[in-house]
Amino acid sequence: MIEAPSNPTQYIQHHLTNLSWSVDKANAGFFTLNLDTLIYSILLGGIFLFLFRFAAKRATAGVPGKLQSCVELMVMFVDNLVKETFHGKSKLIAPLALTIFMWVFLMNLMDLLPVDLLPSLGRAVGVPYMRVVPTTDLNLTFAMSISVFILVIVYNISIKGPWAFFKELTCTPFGPYLFFINFPLAIVHELSKPLSLALRLFGNLYAGELIFILIALLPWWIQWIPGSMWAIFHILIILLQAFIFMMLTIVYLSMAHESH
Amino acid sequence: MNLNLTLLGQMITFSLLVIFTMKYIWPLIAKALQEREATIANGLAAAERGRRDLELAQHKVGELLRDAKLQAAEIVDQASKRATRIVEDAKEQAHKEGNRLIHLARDDIEQERLRAKADLQHDITAMAVAGAAKILGGRIDISANNDMIKQLLSEVSSE
Numbered sequence: 291m292i293e294a295p296s297n298p299t300q301y302i303q304h305h306l307t308n309l310s311w312s313v314d315k316a317n318a319g320f321f322t323l324n325l326d327t328l329i330y331s332i333l334l335g336g337i338f339l340f341l342f343r344f345a346a347k348r349a350t351a352g353v354p355g356k357l358q359s360c361v362e363l364m365v366m367f368v369d370n371l372v373k374e375t376f377h378g379k380s381k382l383i384a385p386l387a388l389t390i391f392m393w394v395f396l397m398n399l400m401d402l403l404p405v406d407l408l409p410s411l412g413r414a415v416g417v418p419y420m421r422v423v424p425t426t427d428l429n430l431t432f433a434m435s436i437s438v439f440i441l442v443i444v445y446n447i448s449i450k451g452p453w454a455f456f457k458e459l460t461c462t463p464f465g466p467y468l469f470f471i472n473f474p475l476a477i478v479h480e481l482s483k484p485l486s487l488a489l490r491l492f493g494n495l496y497a498g499e500l501i502f503i504l505i506a507l508l509p510w511w512i513q514w515i516p517g518s519m520w521a522i523f524h525i526l527i528i529l530l531q532a533f534i535f536m537m538l539t540i541v542y543l544s545m546a547h548e549s550h
Numbered sequence: 551m552n553l554n555l556t557l558l559g560q561m562i563t564f565s566l567l568v569i570f571t572m573k574y575i576w577p578l579i580a581k582a583l584q585e586r587e588a589t590i591a592n593g594l595a596a597a598e599r600g601r602r603d604l605e606l607a608q609h610k611v612g613e614l615l616r617d618a619k620l621q622a623a624e625i626v627d628q629a630s631k632r633a634t635r636i637v638e639d640a641k642e643q644a645h646k647e648g649n650r651l652i653h654l655a656r657d658d659i660e661q662e663r664l665r666a667k668a669d670l671q672h673d674i675t676a677m678a679v680a681g682a683a684k685i686l687g688g689r690i691d692i693s694a695n696n697d698m699i700k701q702l703l704s705e706v707s708s709e
C-alpha cells in the first residue's frame with residue numbers, strides 16, 4: 291500500500307503525474323514511456339476495434355440488432371460527413387475519421403469516471419501513479435495530430451504532385467516574387483494545423499480533468515453540486531472534442547486534395 | 551508532461567487502429583449497409599407494385615361483377631319472356647284444340663241429325679205410302695210416286 295497524498299498540492303500533482311518508465315532512471319528525458327497513457331489508449335482502442343469488428347462480422351443486409359444498429363449509425367454518420375466535406379475517392383479517410391472519433395471519444399469518456407476511482411484501485415495494488423484519461427497527455431494528442439499532418443503532406447504531394455505543392459507553398463497568396471513572405475506564411479499555416487489540433491484536444495480535456503480534481507478537493511457534502519454539473523457539461527465537451535478532431539481531420543485532408 | 555517516446559508509441563498504435571478499421575471493419579459494414587439499402591428499396595418497390603396490382607385486380611373484379619350482374623339480368627329477362635311465350639303458346643294450342651273438338655262435335659251432331667232426318671224421312675215416306683195404299687186400296691208403285699212424296703216431305707220438314 292502506497293501512502294495517499296496528504297495535502298491538496300500533492301494531491302493535484304499526484305493526479306497529474308504519469309506512470310512512466312524511463313531508459314535512464316535518474317533523468318526522465320525523451321526516452322520515457324508513459325505507461326498509463328499507452329495502456330489505457332491501447333485498451334480503449336482494443337474495445338473499439340473489438341466492438342466494431344464484432345458488429346462488422348455479423349453485419350448482414352437483414353434486420354440489424356442493437357449493437358449493429360449502433361455501429362451502423364456511427365458508420366453512416368461519419369460516412370455522410372466525409373461525403374459532404376470530401377469530394378474525391380479515398381478508401382482511407384472515412385475509416386480514419388471513424389477511428390479518430392471513436393478512439394478520442396472513448397478516451398475522453400474516461401474523464402467521466404470518478405476522478406479517484408482507478409488511481410485509488412491502482413494504489414491499492416501498488417501502482418504509484420495513474421492518469422486514466424489518455425487525451426490529457428500531450429504525447430497522445432500530438433501523436434494523432436502529427437499522424438494526420440503526415441497524411442496531409444503525403445496527400446498534398448501525391449495528389450497535386452510535388453511541384454504543384456511546392457508552388458502552392460511559395461506562390462500563394464502574394465505571387466511568386468514575394469516567395470520569401472509566402473513561404474514562411476505557408477509553413478506557419480501548415481504547422482498550425484497539427485499544433486492547434488493537438489493542443490485543442492489536450493487543453494479541453496486537461497482543463498476538464500483539473501476541474502474534476504479541484505471539485506474532488508471540496509468537502510464531501512458539497513461535491514455533488516459542482517461535480518454533477520461539470521460532469522453533465524463535460525458529456526457535451528467530450529463528444530464535441532472528438533467530433534472537432536475528426537471534422538478538422540476530414541477538412542485538412544480534403545484541403546490537401548483540392549488546390550486553393 | 552514532457553513529450554517523450556510515448557508519442558512514437560501512440561503514433562504506431564494510431565496507425566494500427568486506423569489500418570485495422572480500414573481493412574477489417576469499414577468494408578464489411580459499408581457492404582452490409584449498401585445491401586440493406588438495396589433490399590429495402592426492392593421491398594418498397596415490390597410493395598408499391600403489389601399495391602398497384604391489387605388496385606387493378608379490384609378494378610377488374612368490379613367490372614366482372616357488373617358484367618355478371620348484367621348477364622344474370624339478361625338471362626332472367628329471357629327466361630321470363632320465354633316462359634310467357636310458352637304459356638301463351640300453350641293457351642293458343644288449347645284454344646285451337648278446344649275449337650277443333652267443338653267443330654268435330656258439331657259435325658258429328660250435324661251428321662247425326664242428318665242421318666236421323668233421313669231415317670225419319672224414310673220412315674215417314676214408308677208410313678205415308680202405306681197409309682195412301684190403304685186409302686187407295688191397292689198397291690202404289692213406290693218408285694213412281696216417290697218423287698212426289700219426297701217433295702211433300704221436304705215441304706213438311708222445311709216448315
